[in-house]
Amino acid sequence: xxxxxxxxxxxxxxxxxxxxxxxxxxxxxxxxxxxxxxxxxxxxxxxxxxxxxxxxxxxxxxxxxxxxxxxxxxxxxxxxxxxxxxxxxxxxxxxxxxxxxxxxxxxxxxxxxxxxxxxxxxxxxxxxxxxxxxxxxxxxxxxxxxxxxxxxxxxxxxxxxxxxxxxxxxxxxxxxxxxxxxxxxxxxxxxxxxxxxxxxxxxxxxxxxxxxxxxxxxxxxxxxxxxxxxxxx
Numbered sequence: 001x002x003x004x005x006x007x008x009x010x011x012x013x014x015x016x017x018x019x020x021x022x023x024x025x026x027x028x029x030x031x032x033x034x035x036x037x038x039x040x041x042x043x044x045x046x047x048x049x050x051x052x053x054x055x056x057x058x059x060x061x062x063x064x065x066x067x068x069x070x071x072x073x074x075x076x077x078x079x080x081x082x083x084x085x086x087x088x089x090x091x092x093x094x095x096x097x098x099x100x101x102x103x104x105x106x107x108x109x110x111x112x113x114x115x116x117x118x119x120x121x122x123x124x125x126x127x128x129x130x131x132x133x134x135x136x137x138x139x140x141x142x143x144x145x146x147x148x149x150x151x152x153x154x155x156x157x158x159x160x161x162x163x164x165x166x167x168x169x170x171x172x173x174x175x176x177x178x179x180x181x182x183x184x185x186x187x188x189x190x191x192x193x194x195x196x197x198x199x200x201x202x203x204x205x206x207x208x209x210x211x212x213x214x215x216x217x218x219x220x221x222x223x224x225x226x227x228x229x230x231x232x233x
Contacts, residue, residue, distance in 0.1 A: 060168030081224035
């Protein structure tokens with residue numbers, strides 16, 4: 001009878017290597033698939049509905065995909081103006097914004113992430129909600145993947161179709177219908193800026209009942225939209 005080989009550090013290394021290889025292969029195929037297929041659901045959508053179930057509420061998932069070319073330019077510009085003004089220039093990360101956020105957080109001020117639209121898209125599509133170094137590491141990895149394998153148009157399209165815009169409301173079309181009773185392509189500049197103004201906490205703030213703070217954000221976003229000029233997608 002052949003003796004079993006002892007489980008050595010070499011065996012552990014080979015196992016870890018295989019796991020990493022399979023993770024890379026699966027993740028690349030996953031990201032490539034979403035270059036052509038619209039993500040059907042995200043971890044955040046699932047978590048929100050689990051929370052609703054715990055609270056005794058009904059399942060709620062309002063979303064309707066809008067193609068990039070049908071998304072209003074005003075909403076694209078509002079998102080860039082508010083969330084990531086270097087979106088078309090960087091390769092996934094805004095180093096200056098990250099440094100500013102780090103210094104701000106070190107001073108004990110309100111926590112800011114400094115995340116780009118690409119990072120937010122990677123996080124929302126492929127990862128679970130929360131804050132940890134492990135999740136941040138995966139976020140960095142998936143951000144690099146989508147920047148390499150997707151176009152900026154595709155990143156923006158997915159971002160504006162899956163981001164949370166209210167309680168059970170995801171994406172531009174659902175938000176346009178819920179808050180303004182119209183389809184996303186018909187949103188005005190002011191309406192687009194108002195929706196984006198609520199992005200930091202869409203379950204606390206609503207375009208239907210904007211606070212003075214949200215109106216100030218809306219005005220700031222509109223001013224930044226004017227300064228941006230045309231978007232060269």
